[in-house]
Amino acid sequence: MKNLYLKLNDEFKDFVTSRKNTDNLFDPNKTGVKYRICFPEVGYGASVIKFYGSYGYEEDLWELALLSNRDGDGKWKLKYTELVGDDVLGYLTDEQVNKILKYISEGKVHEYIEDLYD
Numbered sequence: 438m439k440n441l442y443l444k445l446n447d448e449f450k451d452f453v454t455s456r457k458n459t460d461n462l463f464d465p466n467k468t469g470v471k472y473r474i475c476f477p478e479v480g481y482g483a484s485v486i487k488f489y490g491s492y493g494y495e496e497d498l499w500e501l502a503l504l505s506n507r508d509g510d511g512k513w514k515l516k517y518t519e520l521v522g523d524d525v526l527g528y529l530t531d532e533q534v535n536k537i538l539k540y541i542s543e544g545k546v547h548e549y550i551e552d553l554y555d
Contacts, residue, residue, distance in 0.1 A: 492527020
């Protein structure tokens with residue numbers, strides 16, 4: 438069984454807008470989880486997931502996608518960026534997720550990639 442609890446730093450816990458368990462129709466032992474963590478004051482957030490098929494699931498690691506609500510319509514959408522090759526970041530530890538969230542919470546979405554694997 439995978440660890441489905443993201444160890445968030447205390448400073449981010451109030452920004453979790455949803456946490457949902459996901460079921461796997463093919464194998465009930467391969468359930469997963471989706472977190473949505475949003476920072477309205479900067480208009481960015483993150484979708485952090487771990488479920489069968491996500492990048493890092495087999496290694497018990499997380500996948501993260503950048504979210505944006507910069508247009509202010511209240512809908513958080515995936516924000517693809519050239520910094521991650523128009524995709525998501527996978528194979529992340531809890532520590533790496535927290536490091537990325539720190540940058541996102543400060544609106545420094547273009548800086549976190551450079552520091553991610555230091």
